[in-house]
Amino acid sequence: MDTRSEVREFLSTRRARITPDQAGLPAFGGNRRVPGLRREEVSLLAGVSVDYYTRLERGDLSGASDSVLDALARALQLDEAETAHLFDLARTANASPVARTPRKKATELRASILRLLDAMTEAPAIVRNNYFDYLAGNALGRALYAPVFAQPQPNSARFAFLDPVAQEFYPEWDRNTQELVAAMRGEAGRNPFDRKLTDLVGELSTRSERFRTLWAAHNVRFHRTGVKRIAHPIVGEMELTYEAFELPADPGLHLSTYTAEPGTASADKLRMLASWAATDAAASVAAEPEPAPDRTPTPDHTSGRADC
Secondary structure: OOHHHHHHHHHHHHHHOOOHHHHOOOOOOOOOOOOOOOHHHHHHHHOOOHHHHHHHHOOOOOOOOHHHHHHHHHHOOOOHHHHHHHHHHHHHHOOOHHHOOOOOOOOOOOHHHHHHHHHOOOOOEEEEOOOOEEEEEOHHHHHHOHHHHOOOOOEHHHHHHHOOOHHHHOOOHHHHHHHHHHHHHHHHHHOOOOHHHHHHHHHHHHHOHHHHHHHHOOOOOOOOEEEEEEEEOOOEEEEEEEEEEEOOOOOOOEEEEEEOOOOOHHHHHHHHHHHHHHHHHHHHHHHOOOOOOOOOOOEEOOOOEEOO
16 A cells, blocks of 8 residues: 555545635635645644645655644544544554564454354354455354355455445445445555455455545544444345444454344344244255265174174
């Protein structure tokens, strides 16, 4: 990832979205050449010189102190996720060449995590990594995201942008894809030297105009909690609340759970989905061929020979 380019585009897009009125500044003159604040207006709000802010927006965050970054976040009215992203970009700009290596991540699921998933029987649950691969799920989680798990290598980003089924599966596909890309942008800021993540962004940029447009917007958000509407092919449309948790012992892994408001149609459909998943699992077990009989010769204890 080109850090200077990332910094330049992030700061310029944040500046462009704020009007003088929103910043509490007088709008002198009726003909403004920029859609948002001017650089000198940002520098005034942040308490730094115009030359220094210009240097920052040109992509040079090297040496920028936490106090300067905090002032910049306030001037540009950054939210929590955007502020964290700005600090991530600054950390990358100030990192030594030795430190510019991908952070260590968990490469496989521990048995205790799989047991935890299996123990969760009333709420869908899945585990993903920071490449948005779905690594595992409990029975209800796999049933909920059946179209994603149907992929040879389940990946929510590839599904959302490259599989035409996604626009039917997500009734709010426009909003879902915006949030997904904003979460991916945050991941890229935290892990700018991760080749696999960079390759995923490159693949989606090449194959999806929608992804390319959203990626260029430089929006960032945390993927922690929210409401997701899903039009499931078996039980129909549901509105579910998701909670996402990082797994501290497994860097890069996230556990997401989904629940429905009690007494709603979505809660009824979630129970229907659980029943369908259990029935489907039982049918799959019944359809498995019985193991072949053991044809190992039994020993003849009287003669010391194997029976013929």
